[in-house]
Amino acid sequence: MDIITLTTDFGYSEGYVGAMKGRILNILKKYNKEVKIIDISHDIRPFNIYHGAYVLLTSIPYFPEAVHIAVVDPTVGSERRSIVIETKNGYLVGPDNGIFSYVLDRLKVKKIYKIDENKYNPSNTFHGRDVYAVVGAEIIIRNGYDGEEIDDIVRLDDKTKRVIHIDRFGNIITNIRENEVNFSYGDDVEIEIKTRFGKKRIKCKFVRSYYEGKDFICLINSEGFLEIGRFMDSAAEKLKVDYLDEINIITSS
Structure with missing residues (x-):
């Protein structure tokens, strides 16, 4: 794999996207690894997990093998989990809040892992930079992920038509x-x-x-x-x- 994609609600008026890219490149440089970082969207409506989930559905299935990092994370710093999902065409990395609900209907899931956030000593407010960017880079370096496997993830509520x-x-x-x-x-x-x-x-x-x-x-x-x-x-x-x-x-x- 030599592709990492980013999807966030960070917008372009702040330095948050740049911080994530810088963290990824800095880690990979130490291992003489090169990667293409592709922006899917940073215009997800703030805190809107449904919007993020739909945008991932419209884009990820059309990529070759890649690491897809998605950060729409209104409860960052809470007890919500962080996850890595191994699929038939790469890895999904992000918060376990339903952001991957729709795209998983198109991908064959192999394994789901819980990220040990404490391992990365993250800030309370920027897990995109401190956890997900680092995990994405580690997957590129190792050509995979190894962690605690889990059986379930959060799914968006689709019983109500909306x-x-x-x-x-x-x-x-x-x-x-x-x-x-x-x-x-x-x-x-x-x-x-x-x-x-x-x-x-x-x-x-x-x-x-x-x-x-x-x-x-x-x-x-x-x-x-x-x-x-x-x-x-x-x-x-x-x-x-x-x-x-x-x-x-x-x-x-």
Whole structure:
């Protein structure tokens, strides 16, 4: 492996991303190791684990073997665990808070390890630099990871149907999977969305592509989730929808 990817909610106005990269490169330099560090995204909404989980799903399965470090960690410094997941195409490193929930549906998990955070004497507030960057570098050096194996990890709650992502075009991505949809292309679907401004009901046409409707549309996106949109417009702005707003399919015809 010679690739490490980073996904965080750190943004670019601070030095946090640079600190993680510097830590990785400094460790690898001592072993004459070279690595490509690829930024998947640092624009994850602050503290938004669902957003991070969805972005990982849209990117990690398309990489060759790599180490993927994800840091969206609102409870850093608490009793939450840190984990390494060994998969068929590399390693996932980060907090055990559900951030890897969606991508694991696409990857074959081999082993799950609990990271001994005390080994790294981390600060209370920056485990991205002090734990995850170091562990990522160690995996590159050793071409693997050795630690305490565990059987379970935290998964995001998908029993409640909700908004899990709003992309930059204003498309509303839900956690409703393709196999949960029982309507046909061309059907009019009535959907209720519970927002902070109250409940809203809309009718959208179930289509294959964005251009097939002039008003609200719904479709199965490239990751297999039900998505609500408007052609060349922001459905999220029109409906004043935000992350974790609840979704309920009323009828279809």
